[in-house]
Amino acid sequence: MQLRALTEAEAMQRDHDNHPHWGGGLDLSAHVRREAGLRAGWWARQAREGWAWVEGDRILSTCETYRVPARRSGEAAVAWQIASVYTAPELRGQGHASAMLQALAASLAAAPGAAALTLYSDVAPAIYARLGFRPRPAVDRRLPADGAAALAPDLRYLAESELGPDHCPHPPVGALAIPVTAGILDWQIDHARWLAQLAGIRRAARCGARIGDQRVIWTEHGDDLLILHLHAPTRAADLLAAAARTAAELGLRHVRGWEVPGWPEGQGERVPRVGALPMIRPLRPDVDAQGWIDVPRALWV
Secondary structure, eight states: OEEEEOOHHHHHHHHHHHHHHHOTTOOHHHHHHHHHHHHHSHHHHHHEEEEEEEETTEEEEEEEEEEEEEEETTEEEEEEEEEEEEOOGGGTTSSHHHHHHHHHHHHHTTSTTEEEEEEEESSOHHHHHTTTOEEOOOEEEEEEOOTTOOOOTTOEEEOGGGOOOOOOOOOOTTOEEOOOOHHHHHHHHHHHHHHHHHHTOOOOSOOEEEETTEEEEEEEETTEEEEEEEEOTTTHHHHHHHHHHHHHHTTOOEEEEEOOTTOOTTSSEEEEOOSOEEEEEESSTTOOGGGOOOOOGGGOO
């Protein structure tokens, strides 16, 4: 058995195969178009790689990785976000996905600057824990939509064309930081755009708000306005008020975000997260799994 790159034709076939599991209410045609469209985006073309675990010509399991910049102990590094781990039902329970991820980890660990693999588990974390992945805290903050929320006079809404990169934090020794980049945000907005187009979901004309160099980025997700990234050391309440007002204008019920260090106290009810559990597998002994603490929703793939 061996690990190799997945071709685009094979990726499209896997889109057909996994539709019953990952279609999210879309019909088969819409699901396939969405997945192909996301792979064709500018960030995915640079960051994504599809992988297949094969025996001869037979594909046993597949996944994707997204290469992202990182900082390890304050120095530039590289991490890979794993997504879309899939094994056909008739091949499950035979260890194919585990073998694929072990081979992938061994391969990527040899890359210059390799720091860690990360993923967002929707299955029992023990499955990935056996492969060396460690869970990180997963708590959401939820605020009610509020059509009467007052807007700060110096607040300005953001259009999609104004998404820009954030500075990468400088973590302490052993810690890992993955920045929120313009590419990641663009992919998240594109994900929402595809859902809206194919499922008839109403979308906001703006994707966030800013006050000076502080900002919040959001997108629609079911009944919620989802906070992708909040960088607001002093004006978080004003920026979240803009999110609450936008949610009400769209007929959504809540504003929801992933709790990260620095999330302001008193801003939203703390709710245990179901699914999308961040997990990390260090690729170097000087990377501490417990040191990956700043995990905003924008990093999810």
